[in-house]
Amino acid sequence: MMVADHNFVGRSLETIGAWMLGILWLLPLLYAVWTAFHPAAYATHFDLFAPLTLKNLVAAWQAAPFARYLVNTVMLVTLILAAQFVLCTLAAFAFARLTFPGRDLLFAVVLLQLMVMPDVLLVENYRTLVQLHLVDTILGIALPYLGSAFGIFLLRQTFLTIPQPLDDAARLEGCGLLARLWRVYVPLAKPTYIAYGLVSVSYHWNNFLWPLIITNSVTTRPLTVGLSVFATTDQGIDWSIVTAATLMTSAPLLVAFLLFQRQFVASFMRAGIR
Amino acid sequence: MIRRRTLLTTTAGMLAAPAILRAQTVQKLTFYYPVAVGGPLAAIMDGYCKAFQTETGIAVEAVYAGDYSATMIKAVTAIRGGAGPQFAVLLAAEMHSLQDQDILVSLDDIGLDADARKWLDGFYPAFMANSHADGKTWSVPFQRSTAVFYYSKAAFQDSGLDPDKFPTTWAELGDTAAKLVKRDASGKVTRWGIKMAGDLGNAQWTFGALANQAEQKLMNDAGNEVFFSQPKTIEAMAYWRGLAETHHAAPDGVSNWSQLSPDFLEGNVAIIQHTTGNLTNLRDKAQFPFGVAGLAGKNSPHTVVGGGNMYFFRSATPAEQQAALRFARWVSAPERAADWSIRTGYIATSPAAYDTPALKEYIAKFPAANVARTFLSVATGELSVHENQRVYKALTDSIQACLNGSKTPTQAMTDAQGEAERILKPYKRA
Amino acid sequence: MRRETLHAYLLLLPALILLVAFTHWPALETLIDSLYSTPHGARPAPFVGLANYSDLRDDPVFWQALRNNAIYAAATIPASIVLALLMALAVNGALPGRSALRLAYFIPTMLPMIAVANIWLFFYTPDYGLFDRVLGWFGGGRHNWLGDAATALPAMIAVAVWKEAGFFMIFYLAALQTMPTDLREAAALEGSSRWNYFRRVTLPLLMPTTLFVLVNAVINAFRVIDHIVVMTRGGPDNATTLLLYYIYETGFRFWDTATAATLTIVLLGILALTAWLQFGVLGRRVHYR
Numbered sequence: 007m008m009v010a011d012h013n014f015v016g017r018s019l020e021t022i023g024a025w026m027l028g029i030l031w032l033l034p035l036l037y038a039v040w041t042a043f044h045p046a047a048y049a050t051h052f053d054l055f056a057p058l059t060l061k062n063l064v065a066a067w068q069a070a071p072f073a074r075y076l077v078n079t080v081m082l083v084t085l086i087l088a089a090q091f092v093l094c095t096l097a098a099f100a101f102a103r104l105t106f107p108g109r110d111l112l113f114a115v116v117l118l119q120l121m122v123m124p125d126v127l128l129v130e131n132y133r134t135l136v137q138l139h140l141v142d143t144i145l146g147i148a149l150p151y152l153g154s155a156f157g158i159f160l161l162r163q164t165f166l167t168i169p170q171p172l173d174d175a176a177r178l179e180g181c182g183l184l185a186r187l188w189r190v191y192v193p194l195a196k197p198t199y200i201a202y203g204l205v206s207v208s209y210h211w212n213n214f215l216w217p218l219i220i221t222n223s224v225t226t227r228p229l230t231v232g233l234s235v236f237a238t239t240d241q242g243i244d245w246s247i248v249t250a251a252t253l254m255t256s257a258p259l260l261v262a263f264l265l266f267q268r269q270f271v272a273s274f275m276r277a278g279i280r
Numbered sequence: 281m282i283r284r285r286t287l288l289t290t291t292a293g294m295l296a297a298p299a300i301l302r303a304q305t306v307q308k309l310t311f312y313y314p315v316a317v318g319g320p321l322a323a324i325m326d327g328y329c330k331a332f333q334t335e336t337g338i339a340v341e342a343v344y345a346g347d348y349s350a351t352m353i354k355a356v357t358a359i360r361g362g363a364g365p366q367f368a369v370l371l372a373a374e375m376h377s378l379q380d381q382d383i384l385v386s387l388d389d390i391g392l393d394a395d396a397r398k399w400l401d402g403f404y405p406a407f408m409a410n411s412h413a414d415g416k417t418w419s420v421p422f423q424r425s426t427a428v429f430y431y432s433k434a435a436f437q438d439s440g441l442d443p444d445k446f447p448t449t450w451a452e453l454g455d456t457a458a459k460l461v462k463r464d465a466s467g468k469v470t471r472w473g474i475k476m477a478g479d480l481g482n483a484q485w486t487f488g489a490l491a492n493q494a495e496q497k498l499m500n501d502a503g504n505e506v507f508f509s510q511p512k513t514i515e516a517m518a519y520w521r522g523l524a525e526t527h528h529a530a531p532d533g534v535s536n537w538s539q540l541s542p543d544f545l546e547g548n549v550a551i552i553q554h555t556t557g558n559l560t561n562l563r564d565k566a567q568f569p570f571g572v573a574g575l576a577g578k579n580s581p582h583t584v585v586g587g588g589n590m591y592f593f594r595s596a597t598p599a600e601q602q603a604a605l606r607f608a609r610w611v612s613a614p615e616r617a618a619d620w621s622i623r624t625g626y627i628a629t630s631p632a633a634y635d636t637p638a639l640k641e642y643i644a645k646f647p648a649a650n651v652a653r654t655f656l657s658v659a660t661g662e663l664s665v666h667e668n669q670r671v672y673k674a675l676t677d678s679i680q681a682c683l684n685g686s687k688t689p690t691q692a693m694t695d696a697q698g699e700a701e702r703i704l705k706p707y708k709r710a
Numbered sequence: 711m712r713r714e715t716l717h718a719y720l721l722l723l724p725a726l727i728l729l730v731a732f733t734h735w736p737a738l739e740t741l742i743d744s745l746y747s748t749p750h751g752a753r754p755a756p757f758v759g760l761a762n763y764s765d766l767r768d769d770p771v772f773w774q775a776l777r778n779n780a781i782y783a784a785a786t787i788p789a790s791i792v793l794a795l796l797m798a799l800a801v802n803g804a805l806p807g808r809s810a811l812r813l814a815y816f817i818p819t820m821l822p823m824i825a826v827a828n829i830w831l832f833f834y835t836p837d838y839g840l841f842d843r844v845l846g847w848f849g850g851g852r853h854n855w856l857g858d859a860a861t862a863l864p865a866m867i868a869v870a871v872w873k874e875a876g877f878f879m880i881f882y883l884a885a886l887q888t889m890p891t892d893l894r895e896a897a898a899l900e901g902s903s904r905w906n907y908f909r910r911v912t913l914p915l916l917m918p919t920t921l922f923v924l925v926n927a928v929i930n931a932f933r934v935i936d937h938i939v940v941m942t943r944g945g946p947d948n949a950t951t952l953l954l955y956y957i958y959e960t961g962f963r964f965w966d967t968a969t970a971a972t973l974t975i976v977l978l979g980i981l982a983l984t985a986w987l988q989f990g991v992l993g994r995r996v997h998y999r
Contacts, residue, residue, distance in 0.1 A: 020800065020805075021805055021806065023800075024797075024800040024801075024805055024811060025807070025811070027793075027797070027800075027815075028810070028811045028814040028815060029814070031814050031815055031817065031818060031872065031876065032814045032817065033833075033840075034818075034821075034826050034829045034830065034833070034872075035817055035821070037829055037832065037833075037840070038826075038829055046565065047567070049832075050542075050546060050832075050838050069322070070322075093724050093725040093728070094725060096721040096722070096724065096725065097721060097722050097724075097725040097726065099721060100717075100718040100719075100721040100722045101722075104714055104715075104717065104718040104721075105714065105718075106712075106714060106715040106718040106719065107715065109718070112722065112726070115726075115729075115730075115734070116725075116726070116729060118733070118734065119729055119733045119734075120925065120929075120985070121925075121928075121929060121981045121982065121984070121985040122733055122737065122978060122981055122982075123929065123933055124732045124733060124736075125933055125954070126932070126933065126954065126957075126974060126977055126978065126981070127732070127733065127736040127737060127740060127974060128957065128958065128961060128962075128970075128974075129740070129743075129957075129961045129962075129967055129970050129971065129974070130736030130737075130739045130740050130743070130971075130974075131732055131736050132357075132361070133739075134731065134732070134735075134736065135361075136360075136361045136362060139362075141358070141361040141362065141363050142358070142361070142363050149728070149732065150728075150732035150733075151732075152725075152728045153724070153725040153726065153727070153728030153729035153732070154725075155729065158725060183717055183721075208819055208820065208877075211822065212821075212822040212823060214822065214823065214824050214936045214939075215935065215936065215939070215954075215958065219357060219962065222343070222345075222354060222357075222358045222361075222363065222364070223310075223343060224343065229822065230822045230823075230824045230825075230936075231824075233822070233824050233825055234346065234350075234824045234939075234940060235344060235345060235346045235350065243538050243539070243541075243542055243828060243831065243832075244542075245542070245828075245832055248828045249828070249829065251825075252821070252825040252826070252828070252829065255822070255825060256820065256821045256822070256825055259820045259821075260817070260820055260821075263813075263816070263820055264813070267812070267813065267816075349963070353962050353963055356965070357962060380750060381965065466849070468846070468851060468852065469837070469852065470837075478857075478946075479857075479943065479945060479946075480943045480944070480945055481943070531836065531852065531854060532854070532858075533854040533857040533858045533946070534854070534857035534858075534945065534946045535854075535857060536856070536857065538831075539835060542835075543837075546838055548837050548838055667964065669963050669964055670964045670966075673959075673964075676945070677771075677945075677947045677948060678947075680859075680945055680946040680947040681946075681947045683946075684857075684858060684859055684946060684947065686859065686947070
């Protein structure tokens with residue numbers, strides 16, 4: 007009896023604890039929702055019967071070309087993801103299944119990038135892009151990230167676990183290198199692609215410093231840079247407008263995650279990220 | 281170095297190509313400007329650009345890039361990247377540092393005829409203070425301001441003070457601010473008397489006003505010497521610290537610029553030192569009567585000017601430079617300067633603007649809009665030296681240390697002076 | 711050359727070229743740049759050898775940045791990892807409403823730091839900001855969270871942990887859900903307590919995930935400075951200046967590219983050291999299946 011009570015109390019405390027943490031974690035979003043839908047006067051007063059309004063969202067939408075920023079961000083993230091998938095798949099396959107001189111050395115060289123992100127080398131990378139005439143272009147933002155050591159590392163690990171007999175069977179059927187890759191390895195690595203996709207999309211959707219430095223005009227700015235430009239003014243912070251803009255720009259990712267969260271977690275499991 | 285040469289040749293090549301293509305006619309200009317809150321200001325600027333295009337056929341794209349510091353970073357980065365704007369509105373005080381970067385072109389070099397010289401003479405002298413070097417003019421005023429006090433008349437009445445009489449000396453200000461402090465039952469402050477900004481990018485402006493009030497200039501005209509450790513400068517710092525430490529009218533520690541307006545509107549503080557450019561914003565949002573007053577002074581009021589000038593960049597083609605100059609002249613015409621002033625609260629840059637009917641009418645209706653202008657004669661220029669941002673940081677670090685109580689005013693100012701001298705040493709030879 | 715070797719190099723080349731062009735080559739360039747002084751306008755840059763490094767050694771702000779980053783890393787890394795593990799355990803168990811909880815924990819990851827920095831600014835606003843107000847109900851005083859050197863860095867640490875814990879939780883969750891249940895049943899049969907089971911079985915099996923999460927946490931502790939840029943700009947008096955922020959400021963606000971290069975080499979050195987520690991030392995103690 008005592009043990010059961012003890013257990014129940016213990017579990018209840020855990021539940022309450024987890025829930026309080028959850029609410030704490032949600033606080034910023036809850037505040038954003040409150041402030042975005044109430045008039046400016048209620049940004050700091052939490053009066054339950056305050057009137058609701060859509061004016062902040064309208065004002066924020068008109069204040070800066072968020073639609074364009076959204077388009078830029080989607081283009082950027084898609085470009086990066088597509089290129090990373092292709093480049094990393096090819097490289098990972100070479101490291102996993104082919105033998106050639108210098109393989110281990112080259113893999114070590116690749117791994118060096120795991121710890122050193124292009125963001126750290128801001129000044130030099132900026133100069134390189136100047137020489138390539140790619141400053142203030144979406145390709146310019148994407149270029150340093152296309153060769154992703156993390157992607158190569160993950161995919162190589164996955165490819166290594168694919169059973170050799172499958173590969174042999176394909177080879178017997180007369181498939182060349184690329185055909186084997188496409189028919190056997192890529193489909194079996196789908197969970198890894200999804201997991202890596204999630205990491206890459208959320209990283210680049212959130213990326214700020216490098217795009218800040220590289221982009222100058224509205225036609226290339228992603229959402230993060232657009233938001234930061236929008237929020238710093240001589241007149242001080244206007245919570246209602248800023249939170250409205252924040253919600254607008256975060257909504258796509260939030261909705262996407264809401265719809266696909268089960269798939270994401272499941273794919274992480276199967277990708278065997280450990 | 282081989283790499284630099286490659287960089288220069290590629291940049292030159294890249295710049296030459298479009299120049300050859302656009303030799304005579306300029307189709308489009310880009311210019312960066314700061315301080316957009318989006319909404320009203322961006323729309324106004326876009327309106328001006330459209331009107332300019334209708335009149336002259338030159339399209340001007342106004343790109344807002346954040347606050348002054350962010351705009352400068354963006355503009356210089358873009359120009360060094362070979363893809364920059366033709367002109368930009370940047371802090372008037374940045375002239376020396378921008379010159380160091382070798383990216384500016386003087387108005388004289390673009391070409392000034394007699395008409396243009398008359399135009400330059402038409403600006404308020406206080407606003408041209410940061411524009412001259414080597415006998416040439418490097419920028420023209422656009423959105424200029426002085427530091428003023430905004431004060432809540434409701435709070436004055438609440439504390440038994442006369443809302444139409446604002447203190448003019450340091451002693452009076454300290455007393456008044458102390459009286460305005462309101463505490464709740466437990467002794468916690470619910471309304472502060474006064475707040476002034478001490479964050480990076482604004483601390484030096486606040487301090488510039490205080491130093492001027494102690495009748496001390498912070499730098500020399502050549503921009504290679506500073507006077508932080510002079511007794512009067514230390515006095516100014518001591519006064520600022522004293523508002524919190526002695527009068528208990530301001531909170532301990534550093535207040536951020538971006539916080540002052542919301543705090544004021546919230547009723548959390550009775551007096552804030554801010555820019556005239558905030559006037560229209562406060563007028564739209566305040567739910568209590570408020571007034572605008574000139575800054576105080578040790579013995580008499582003094583203030584500091586600030587704001588942005590238009591700079592022109594060497595990387596633009598001669599035709600583009602002239603088009604940019606044309607835009608500058610167009611947008612600073614009295615009617616437009618008056619319009620900008622009414623809609624933002626910045627001071628119109630020429631006396632002629634104040635003679636336009638629009639501005640006369642506005643001031644008649646809203647006298648507070650005229651307060652800032654009346655203090656131009658006792659205003660000094662903002663801190664402007666070589667390696668400006670670095671010196672700003674050195675000064676701000678010391679100010680913040682003092683406001684937080686970790687350094688005495690003397691120690692803080694001596695440290696700032698030492699640091700600034702170290703930074704400015706290479707510039708003293710010239 | 712054997713055909714396989716040729717094919718291998720062809721497959722590798724695109725990714726490798728980009729990698730080298732934007733990581734290894736710039737790192738080398740940075741090293742070279744740190745041996746020259748900053749070019750000013752049209753004047754060329756003279757070779758100064760190790761002078762930049764000795765100047766850096768005499769720069770108090772540099773040491774402060776190092777100190778700040780060390781404290782920042784020492785706080786955010788364990789906190790976010792431990793919280794991530796706790797969250798994963800909570801959400802993995804039979805907790806009521808765990809789908810919603812999982813979403814709640816993960817949401818910070820989906821919001822760009824820039825977007826939420828302003829919201830956190832409100833939370834940290836003195837007097838009428840959320841934290842001060844709530845603390846006020848319990849009789850707390852006024853706090854200038856971001857303007858006081860003592861609380862500014864902890865405030866930034868809190869924001870970082872909030873942002874990252876949910877992201878790491880997903881990795882732990884995936885690992886927990888693939889752990890065999892028969893181990894737990896066997897342990898229960900033997901009368902082993904939950905804590906014992908956790909310590910002896912779960913934790914060691916999670917070591918690979920922990921190592922993976924640790925790598926990411928370390929990288930982020932040095933890489934993510936968005937909140938500093940928006941909320942404190944390194945202040946007050948350099949209390950929140952982190953190494954990468956100092957590099958950004960030196961390189962792009964002061965245009966002192968030589969000092970920025972020197973600082974970058976120091977940062978690279980630190981990252982290399984931590985990488986060696988993680989993979990070399992810890993990696994050996996990890997159990998793989």
